[in-house]
Structures are given as C-alpha cells and as structure tokens.
Amino acid sequence: MAQIPASHSPSQTDPSDWKYVSEGGATIVFSYVGPAHPVFTGTVLRIRKVPVQPGADSAVPEGEPDEEEPDDPSIEFQNRITSLVVPLMHLPVMESVRVDREWLAKLSALVQNKRPELRRLKDTIDLGRKKAVIATDLVGGKGLAVEIKPKWAFLPNPTYLSEETKETKLRNCRFCMHAHEKQDSGETVATGYCPLDLFSGDEARVSKTVKDLWDAWVQSGGHINNLKIFVEGVLIQPSQASQLLAPVLGLPADTDINDLLAPFTKALLPLLVETKLLPVIGTLQRTLDAFDIEGLVRLWNLSLTNTGGDPTAVIASNTPQPTMDEWVSFVQEYLSTNAISGYALEDINSPETQKRLRYYMMAYLMSATFKDCSVILRLGSGLGDRITVIDLDPKKIEKLRTWEVQDSKIVRGFKESLQAGKVNIAPCNDAVFRV
Ligand SMILES: [Zn+2]
Incomplete structure (x- = not known):
C-alpha cells in the first residue's frame, strides 16, 4: 500500500x-x-x-x-x-x-x-x-450535472426461469415490476420510466425515458432516486428549476418549468444516445447474470447435491467473501470467455458448469454492482460533455440470498396484481410476452 x-x-x-x-x-x-x-x-x-x-x-x-x-x-x-x-x-x-x-x-x-x-x-x-x-x-463547478440511476438493462435469459415466473419476467422488466411493488408500499418511485428504453440506443425511446424521469422528478418534488439534477454543484429541486436550471439551459430565469423539459431533453440526448458507456453497462449486466437468480439458485442446489453437501442450505451460506485476488482472476476469466457473447451457453446440469459455481456466484455479484450504479452526465462545464459511472462497489456474497427472496416476492406480487387487474401496466418495450 x-x-x-x-x-x-x-x-x-x-x-x-x-x-x-x-x-x-x-x-x-x-x-x-x-x-x-x-x-x-x-x-x-x-x-x-x-x-x-x-x-x-x-x-x-x-x-x-x-x-x-x-x-x-x-x-x-x-x-x-x-x-x-x-x-x-x-x-x-x-x-x-x-x-x-x-x-x-x-x-x-x-x-x-x-x-x-x-x-x-x-x-x-x-x-x-x-x-x-x-x-x-463530477457535479461541482460550472454548468449542469445530471445523475441517473439506470438500473436493470435487460430481460432475463429465459432458459432457467420457472414456469411460474417466466411469462411475468419476460413481460415486464425487473425495474418496472419492482417500481410497482415499491409504489404499492407507499414509496416514491419513478413509475413510467423503463430502463429498457434508456438502454435501447433508440433516440425516440431514450427521449421518452428523459421525459418519464423528468415527470417523476417534478411530481415527486425531486424525491426519486433515479434522477438528480445539479446546477453549479447544487442539488436542485423542481421548485428551483425556473430560477436555477433555466439559465444553464440557455433560457431566461423564470421560464415556466413546463417549458424546460424540451431543452433539458435536447441537452441530454446526444450524450445518452451516442455514449459507449450505457451499452457497456448493459452488456456487463446481462452477460454476468447468465442464468437469472433462479438459475443460479438451481446451480447452487445441484452443485451441493452432487458434491455431497447439504442440499437444503440456502444460497451462499457458509461461503467466504471473494478476495481481491479472486476478483482479479474472475475478471480475467470473464474477459477471456464471456465478455462479447450474449447469454452463457453453459448447461447448469453439467458437472463442468457446477464446478464453476463460485465463478457464476461472483459473476452475479458483479452484475449486481452494475445494476446498482449511477451515471453522471456533465454538460456545459467548458471541459467537453462527458458521462461517468460511479458507485461501483463490490457486493457482499450473502446478498445472493436476499436477492433470491426479493426476486420471488417482487415477481409473485406483480403477477398476482396483474391477474387480479390491480395493476394496469403495458408490457415493456422488448417484452417477449405481451399478454
Ligand atoms: Zn420496464
């Protein structure tokens, strides 16, 4: 050191x-x-x-x-x-x-x-x-800085989804399902925003996500955690937008907040559509989460059963945290095998795949890091517009069990609400199931 x-x-x-x-x-x-x-x-x-x-x-x-x-x-x-x-x-x-x-x-x-x-x-x-x-x-100094927490960029690999969850998980993305659950329990969330649109690279869809995030930001009084706006280093609220945001968008102070969305979108759009960063984050999330948490839990169970372990042990129990050296080996292996292809082709029933259980557990952890990161867009600082990713901390291995439980709760709750007609949400764009 x-x-x-x-x-x-x-x-x-x-x-x-x-x-x-x-x-x-x-x-x-x-x-x-x-x-x-x-x-x-x-x-x-x-x-x-x-x-x-x-x-x-x-x-x-x-x-x-x-x-x-x-x-x-x-x-x-x-x-x-x-x-x-x-x-x-x-x-x-x-x-x-x-x-x-x-x-x-x-x-x-x-x-x-x-x-x-x-x-x-x-x-x-x-x-x-x-x-x-x-x-x-990334937010101080001159100009405008916008922090977006994009969340899950993809629909899961269907191969190992259970019959019970498959249609639901392929109809709506994880963020849209989770947002619904959070809203049900009284939390302020960016409903309407769908990360699949943000990561699509399609100008019209990306433009829609800016509108959805903006609307949620305005309606919540600035209390959603998927969008934060900083003007010259100060985190601003919608009530301050006319005074503080309008001038950095080239408009007179006192411009009506409803007239700020179009120039705000215009300012963000080129960076969001053209950056290589969002495709990199999306690809990492998807390729590192090759089996979905359901498939990973099955791989854990199969691996334990076939090696004489306790098949009833929950995922990651009695499992040491990855060391930094293990992370280095992991990422080298990932880069040499899986970085460019889409979903992993490995069969979780194969003993070879089961031997690589720890690799896949670490892969899921790293996928989670990229699902939970934020990006900061920096505009008009005089140093060139740029986009940076932050909050890339490693996740703890015991979180795998938390995510297994949470996944089941979110999907089942959402499915029930859909079936009971309690939620009225269209399938996300890219949805495989549109029922
Ligand atoms: Zn969605």
Whole structure:
C-alpha cells in the first residue's frame, strides 16, 4: 500500500471547506469549496457511514495508533477490476486520503442539519475511520450535472426461469415490476420510466425515458432516486428549476418549468444516445447474470447435491467473501470467455458448469454492482460533455440470498396484481410476452 502524503489529508483543511452533496446507503459525499488547493480543488470526499446506535458514539474504541487501515475497497476494486471492463474515460479518478476522529466529528456536527431526516435517523459518519476517498468532483463547478440511476438493462435469459415466473419476467422488466411493488408500499418511485428504453440506443425511446424521469422528478418534488439534477454543484429541486436550471439551459430565469423539459431533453440526448458507456453497462449486466437468480439458485442446489453437501442450505451460506485476488482472476476469466457473447451457453446440469459455481456466484455479484450504479452526465462545464459511472462497489456474497427472496416476492406480487387487474401496466418495450 502506497504511503499517503500529509498534503493528502483533509484533516489539514477546515471542515467548513467541505460542502455536503448527497449520500447513499453506505457513504456520504462532500465537495471541496475551500481556498485553492493542489489536491482537493475539483474533488469530492466520500466517507463511510455506520448505523446510528444511541449512546454508542463515545464508546467506539479508538483504533491502535499504528494500526494500518486498508484503503477503501472501492479504490482497489476500481483499480484492479472495474477498470478492466469499463473504459477509463468513463471512470472517476479515485485516491485514498487520511482523516482523523476529531476532524470527522467536526464535519459530522456541521453537516447534520443538511442531511435528509430519514438518513439522519438511520446512520452517521463513521468516526472510527482513518481513511476516506477523494474522487473527481463530477457535479461541482460550472454548468449542469445530471445523475441517473439506470438500473436493470435487460430481460432475463429465459432458459432457467420457472414456469411460474417466466411469462411475468419476460413481460415486464425487473425495474418496472419492482417500481410497482415499491409504489404499492407507499414509496416514491419513478413509475413510467423503463430502463429498457434508456438502454435501447433508440433516440425516440431514450427521449421518452428523459421525459418519464423528468415527470417523476417534478411530481415527486425531486424525491426519486433515479434522477438528480445539479446546477453549479447544487442539488436542485423542481421548485428551483425556473430560477436555477433555466439559465444553464440557455433560457431566461423564470421560464415556466413546463417549458424546460424540451431543452433539458435536447441537452441530454446526444450524450445518452451516442455514449459507449450505457451499452457497456448493459452488456456487463446481462452477460454476468447468465442464468437469472433462479438459475443460479438451481446451480447452487445441484452443485451441493452432487458434491455431497447439504442440499437444503440456502444460497451462499457458509461461503467466504471473494478476495481481491479472486476478483482479479474472475475478471480475467470473464474477459477471456464471456465478455462479447450474449447469454452463457453453459448447461447448469453439467458437472463442468457446477464446478464453476463460485465463478457464476461472483459473476452475479458483479452484475449486481452494475445494476446498482449511477451515471453522471456533465454538460456545459467548458471541459467537453462527458458521462461517468460511479458507485461501483463490490457486493457482499450473502446478498445472493436476499436477492433470491426479493426476486420471488417482487415477481409473485406483480403477477398476482396483474391477474387480479390491480395493476394496469403495458408490457415493456422488448417484452417477449405481451399478454
Ligand atoms: Zn420496464
């Protein structure tokens, strides 16, 4: 692990030099707004969070002073794995930096009232961390930045789908089914948006997705997580669009919000249609998820049965996490065999395929990473329009069981609602079944 120079320590800066940008489930992001700095200008700082445990803060032990904390796994995962499958021009530059408890505590106190209440109740900055990540600031500075969380780009390989789920899974894509379930349980979701359209490369369909995301953004007051709009580094809400978004689209401030969709679409469309990044993400998702979770679970069961294991064990039980070296071998094997073809041709009933169970489990995990990533479009910054993919962290192997349960729940619930006439949703474009 390379030594981190002292100049690369945000602890040497004033915590107020870092402005809250946004947060996901695991990390919170700040952008540097302090005086010109050779390392931090133009960067964001990403810090890990921990669940809130009332009264536990002061009890968190200080680490041993000379104990070396590894770099955040997201850095190594990008440097050694994802950079082999995603063109570098579409990845942010990432670097490890040192932080300390006192500085993190000050930053945490400063930011509390900027964070959404629901997040604040759930988690907080992990004060025990000695390292954080700085990365290219993709939303700060001049111009417009748009973050899209595209989600699942494909309909599953039908080969190993059960009779019970096949028609449903080939009628509507995973996102559209899941959105429906979330809406049913009262969540704010981008219903209407279908990732199959976004990934189609077809101008009319991509244009429709921009409209669908925009409509959901406006209707939800900016509270969907598939679209975020930043103007000069500030995350804006629909109520601010006339004032803040209109000028970066070349329109006078005070332009009616309904007149912003067309120029907004026009600004995004060339990048969304022409970029090689979306096809790369779509191909990775699809080829890495060769069997669907249903087929993978069957492969797990067959493999256990045929090797004398406990055939009732749920997927990934007693299974170690992939190491970074295993990920490197995995991605090399993937690139040499499966990167270009469509669905894998392997038969899960073959002992040869069953021997490769771990390969396919890791493949599914990596597919999930790309199903859960975000892309950021940067426009009008004066540096050329560009699109970058972020949030490519490795997933934990025990998530396979979570996804198996979730898949079954989503599909069965959606199927029942369809049959009962409780939902009225057309088949997605590209659907195999249109009943
Ligand atoms: Zn869909």
